[in-house]
Amino acid sequence: MTSSQPIRFAAVGLDHAHIFGQVAGLLAAGATFVGMATDDPSAAVAGTMRERYPDVPVIEDPDELIAQDGIDLIVTAAVPDRRGPIAVAALRAGKDVMADKPGCVTLEQLEEVEKAVDQSGRFWSVTFSERFEVKCVVKAGELVREGRIGTVVQTLGTGPHRIGDRGHLAGGGGRPDWFYDKARYGGILTDIASHQIDQFLWFTGARTAEVVTSAVGNFANPDEPGLQDFGELLLRSGNAQGYIRVDWYTPDGLPTWGDGRLTVLGTEGYIEMRKYVDIAGRDGGNHLFLVDKDGTHYIDCSDVELTYYSDVLNDVRNRTATAAPQEHTFETMRLALTAQQNAAVRGAAQ
Incomplete structure (x- = not known):
């Protein structure tokens, strides 16, 4: 991936309003929004997302969007218990992941995410917006x-x-x-x-x-x-x-x-x-x-x-950890879950 090539991202899981800031931040940093999907299309947040980004394709099946070629990054603000499984599926599909906090809701989910990060070589970033x-x-x-x-x-x-x-x-x-x-x-x-x-x-x-x-x-x-x-x-x-x-x-x-x-x-x-x-x-x-x-x-x-959103894109492009060290994110969620x-x-x- 060249430094001039835009990062292509998709939003999977549109249940929490934090997705608005995540998507806006990625777009402002120069990424390209190429698709969205969610478990509950009737949710108020999902409806607002379709209104704000009418030209972005809506895919009915989240798994289909996760598996789609040509996507570098999956961003999610799904219902919290779905964020871990979405992240694991995306990592195994070769995508980096940006999840709204909390990134997962059980220590078992965290363990699955850690395994997927290790096996895929991709990263899992949790947007600690505060x-x-x-x-x-x-x-x-x-x-x-x-x-x-x-x-x-x-x-x-x-x-x-x-x-x-x-x-x-x-x-x-x-x-x-x-x-x-x-x-x-x-x-x-x-x-x-x-x-x-x-x-x-x-x-x-x-x-x-x-x-x-x-x-x-x-x-x-x-x-x-x-x-x-x-x-x-x-x-x-x-x-x-x-x-x-x-x-x-x-x-x-x-x-x-x-x-x-x-x-x-x-x-x-x-x-x-x-x-x-x-x-x-x-x-x-x-x-x-x-x-x-x-x-x-x-x-x-x-x-x-x-600089968080531009740092994330830099990390996707250069395989670095400028937004947050991976172990820091793991430890934050481990402590919260414990x-x-x-x-x-x-x-x-x-």
């Missing part, structure tokens, strides 16, 4: 690697969400049935906390870690016991600690779907990111605050370049 698509997080990574706050010893990440967020509903009347079925979405720690686990490993430089403790609960939605609306976990690596809290409690009064925050503590300072909103403060998102020996600083992140599997269950949660 890092890859958030400018203040990218900027914070640059500051950490410059040594601005010394050695990182802890991360504290929160990932609140709103059940009725309009952007995630894609015009639908409400969340689909699978959203309330733990076996299908994987549980709150597998689903949401994989973002914060990815950030813990990335900011601390840890290649592996252990789950010290974890818990999930349902405290606000007793009529939907399959929904876990709260989760927390504690991570520990050889040189750092991480606390994570995720939930579905965002109040209607907040002007966005969640007040996602991340604090990175170093031996010589700390950084706080208010990713999507600065409540009663500055407008917009991507707020970064740094405290070091010289004082307190607010850093404008508006000019930070996001935390979920071992979590204490509280409240009305199943």
Whole structure:
């Protein structure tokens, strides 16, 4: 493959609104969208995709599209329990894979993906959008690697969400049935906390870690016991600690779907990111605050370049790992799945 040859990609699995950002990101990076297929063509997200890309062929059978020649990359935002099997089929068909998070929902699925990656020589990238698509997080990574706050010893990440967020509903009347079925979405720690686990490993430089403790609960939605609306976990690596809290409690009064925050503590300072909103403060998102020996600083992140999608295309073309090391992605999902599997269950949660 030459450097001037466009990467051809197809979308298989159109169930979560994250597919909009994945496809738009690949197109902006110069890839060519050549087909889409999904298990449920009636899903609101699938309908919106057909409206946005009317010239892209729609294939009825996802397996047929996966097997099609001339496709370099398969991207999926299927129902989470389908993402692992779709990835394995695509890898075995000689395609690289970009999956929405969570990339899979069981440790058995993760093992199958690892085997398929090893046997095919292709890669499996999970789109951890709360890092890859958030400018203040990218900027914070640059500051950490410059040594601005010394050695990182802890991360504290929160990932609140709103059940009725309009952007995630894609015009639908409400969340689909699978959203309330733990076996299908994987549980709150597998689903949401994989973002914060990815950030813990990335900011601390840890290649592996252990789950010290974890818990999930349902405290606000007793009529939907399959929904876990709260989760927390504690991570520990050889040189750092991480606390994570995720939930579905965002109040209607907040002007966005969640007040996602991340604090990175170093031996010589700390950084706080208010990713999507600065409540009663500055407008917009991507707020970064740094405290070091010289004082307190607010850093404008508006000019930070996001490179995940172009990095993925570079990796397809050159067989590199610039978007994310493969072992990092495996370890992130292993930790999320382990935390979920071992979590204490509280409240009305199943």
